[in-house]
Amino acid sequence: MHSVILLPAYLAITVAPLVLAWMQDLPRRPVLDDLSSGLAMAAFAILLVEFVLSGRFRTISGRIGMDVTMRFHQLVARTALAFVLLHPFLYRTPFGPPLPWDVTGQSALDLDIRALASGMLAWVVLPGFVAISIWRDQLPYRYETWRLLHLVGAVVIAVAMSHHTLTIGRYSADPMLSGFWLALLSVAIGSLVYARVVAPILKARRPYRVVSVRKIALKTWEVAISPIRGQAHDFTAGQFAWLSLGRSAFSLAENPFSISSAPAGRPRLEFVIKEAGDLTDRIGSVRPGTVAYLDGPHGNLTLDGRTGAGIALIAGGVGIAPLLAIARQLEAEGDRRPLVLLYGNRVEEQIVYRDELDRMGRLPSVRVEHVVSQPAPDWGGSTGWIDRAAIERVFGFEGARDWLYLVCGPAPMLDAVEDALVGLGVPTGQIVSERFRYD
């Protein structure tokens, strides 16, 4: 499936309940009543599809990138929240007990507490649910605790909204529309079961063990794993996987890391991990022999299906990890296309695999350029940030417009590099980037 059909498919699913409601041709109500029902139905559809968006399905994230998928998931959740919050305030039809002759609920809105209670539950839980996701980093609990809360909250909201819609919804009494809701609900539940039960079972069948953990730069470690039995996962250079170390395959404690070794290096897989929080601060104490599980590969920061007159790899800090895999794979394949690796760090001590990069930089088709923003007095290379000036200096620029640019690093660097490249005339289709944070 091509990525361009994903958005129309998404819109079709979220608009379908409105079309199915309109097709029923029920007796007219005030416009605001229908707007209220429409917003609630669109929000319900959006929230059910959220289960699919967060299910790590490669059909979706493999095409548009996991970071874009998750950003979309976050933005549409906020839209659904706005719709849900507005929903009860728009009705103009008075509340009251159902009238025997008013089967379509045209003259009175049913106040039955059993059906209203589930709607009120969703209405109260949803804002808190979205708020703890937006301000997750400010709250005093671990990322894994948030994941558990997110999972439980999502199920509570979906169940409450289903009950409310199917028992009280004016349009959802219709068999076509209630059938649509049941089908979408099954897809949502199926996605959840896949992500939390099926995928972990598949993971558990392919255990790895840590073979080495070593410090390779300031606050940066190399973790190598290899399969306990069978083949290592097949992946394309530049992809990442959720890695869990010393936990059950069902644990919520797993973190996304790019695979920094080349596919040619299988069965050994390597990761470059920077100390950045709960797990990564303790990564140096992980012992060889520790059991590891992988959920992956994911991501589309790869050369797959892309071409360019040359290949530019632009990395900031630990963003080097996926780009290293690409550079290593190109070397293993003897690829002769011009390759430039522009690698920025705050200090020289953060540069990983210095010797290997120096050796690569001496290959006829390869250039490796370092930029350091806080150089020591004896640093002989370029200084500053990876910005437009650095890009123009390294790439030229005229002849580099039709190169392929793969970019990975901190968010401000990504924004600056993407803006600079577009400003220099590189078509957006020639720029592929990946963010290491989903917010």
Ligand SMILES: Cc1cc2nc3c(=O)[nH]c(=O)nc-3n(C[C@H](O)[C@H](O)[C@H](O)COP(=O)(O)OP(=O)(O)OC[C@H]3O[C@@H](n4cnc5c(N)ncnc54)[C@H](O)[C@@H]3O)c2cc1C
């Ligand atoms: C696609 C991708 C590839 C990445 N590749 C690398 C890499 O090669 N090397 C590297 O050092 N770092 C990489 N990261 C960042 C790395 O995942 C985080 O630094 C790490 O998860 C922090 O975990 P922690 O437990 O130490 O910190 P915590 O304090 O638990 O979390 C800090 C932040 O890390 C992020 N994070 C933590 N756990 C998860 C999770 N399960 N899923 C999504 N985000 C999470 C959240 O934004 C969280 O706020 C990558 C991130 C992504 C999204």
